[in-house]
């Protein structure tokens with residue numbers, strides 16, 4: 001909770017001064033608190049009844065119950081009012097951070113490489129993952145049941161390879177978020193009939209940033225019209241990925257996910273590049289790794305797939321996973337088979353979690369339940385501080401005060417994206433759109449497909465729902481139609497931004513373009529009523545033509561305005577009189593026009609501005 005303190009409260013400070021005068025000055029007691037603290041816990045720290053804290057909060061305009069959290073600034077003000085100095089507790093790095101084990105060179109045991117498949121939409125990531133899975137003999141052993149749990153393993157020449165089967169860039173944003181490396185090799189799929197596309201480039205960048213080895217799978221080579229060599233050329237020219245066979249260092253394999261051609265060679269190449277890295281892990285001791293999938297199951301509660309990176313994971317272990325924890329109740333491999341241990345490089349499914357952790361959360365085993373609980377709470381606290389800082393960073397407060405002052409018009413949006421990385425860059429770009437008149441306002445954002453609550457949120461806040469690389473069910477679509485919520489789905493970031501830019505542009509007040517068409521000197525005024533003047537004069541420049549707007553000038557001053565509704569030449573109605581001609585004029589105006597006034601005729605046109 002973060003609520004502003006409405007007005008500084010001074011009563012108790014005065015009391016304190018009085019006390020200091022009558023009693024001997026006692027030292028102000030200082031208490032240390034976390035950056036966010038529960039009201040109850042805060043009262044306990046101060047050693048005063050919680051009702052006093054709540055009362056003090058209320059005096060300051062903050063309505064909070066014993067279970068609510070207040071931030072440090074609020075606690076500091078309340079504390080001062082109650083005669084305490086409140087200081088922020090030093091962070092406990094060990095409780096919230098993930099222990100990282102770096103193995104000395106040559107130590108540990110060899111582990112399977114972990115591979116992610118990425119590439120432009122429709123180039124065949126899913127098909128390729130399926131084709132690879134089909135080469136797996138283990139699949140037959142499990143009776144053909146293949147669950148999608150976020151990862152699987154295949155055996156090639158007696159060696160295991162672990163594949164993350166979450167398509168897209170999720171694996172890489174997890175790495176970004178946690179600073180750890182999840183995958184070793186990135187297979188970038190490029191369709192031989194389509195070539196290098198924006199998402200291909202993005203995928204390569206992600207993989208390179210994460211320090212992964214890149215293996216290019218040139219897919220759909222079975223298709224007529226496919227041109228693998230053109231793909232090689234594009235990769236060389238546009239991304240400086242030069243194929244080995246052309247003297248470069250990038251492994252490129254022609255494959256067909258449809259026919260299965262080239263898949264085994266692709267696996268061999270993955271093992272080959274993995275060998276270069278000499279991938280090792282700590283084979284014993286407490287387990288640690290990353291959460292790569294989570295979901296809720298009736299009867300089993302929160303279920304997570306973990307990728308073990310070091311140590312051994314066993315049933316009964318206590319593990320902290322992000323802001324939750326588990327006593328591992330059951331442990332299964334990717335085929336759904338119960339196992340007694342999961343070793344490094346292995347994906348495994350665990351149950352026994354208190355709640356579902358997030359994709360990309362680190363997990364690690366601890367000694368007992370108490371430690372597990374304490375550390376998950378510490379992680380929760382860190383997460384809530386992070387989200388608060390995030391809100392601050394976006395500067396919603398500044399924006400909304402400008403909106404309230406009527407200076408800025410806002411375009412409300414709810415944003416959903418497939419992964420954290422895309423979401424963050426989208427939010428940054430959206431916030432950068434706009435100017436001092438119009439702005440984007442992201443009222444809600446998140447990762448994952450568009451769901452009912454997103455629609456509800458968009459409906460209540462009158463927002464446009466934007467989805468990037470996400471989808472929605474028919475049910476959600478129907479709800480959106482019913483709630484009159486507009487949903488727009490995108491696969492390319494700049495298309496989304498272009499649309500939003502033009503949306504904002506339409507909200508800009510149009511620019512008024514004025515064109516002066518002529519000037520006339522008034523030589524006589526024949527009739528003046530409250531709203532009409534009939535006068536005559538000589539056109540000095542340009543022309544007098546009706547209809548047009550009129551500015552009435554007397555000397556250097558503009559004394560009024562009106563509309564020219566008719567022009568006459570020698571009693572005859574004409575459309576215009578040109579320079580040097582004399583004419584009569586009908587002008588709708590409330591200004592009494594006088595002889596010698598100059599009339600300037602002009603037209604205006606509204607022009608839509610753009611950002």
Ligand code: GDP
Pocket residue numbers: 119120121122123124125126127128167219220221222223255256257258259
């Ligand atoms: P993703 O969006 O990258 O996961 O792509 P998909 O795996 O969904 O494939 C997109 C389309 O391409 C589907 O219609 C596939 O059947 C088709 N496709 C994928 N791989 C191949 C291939 O090797 N050959 C042919 N002919 N079609 C393929």
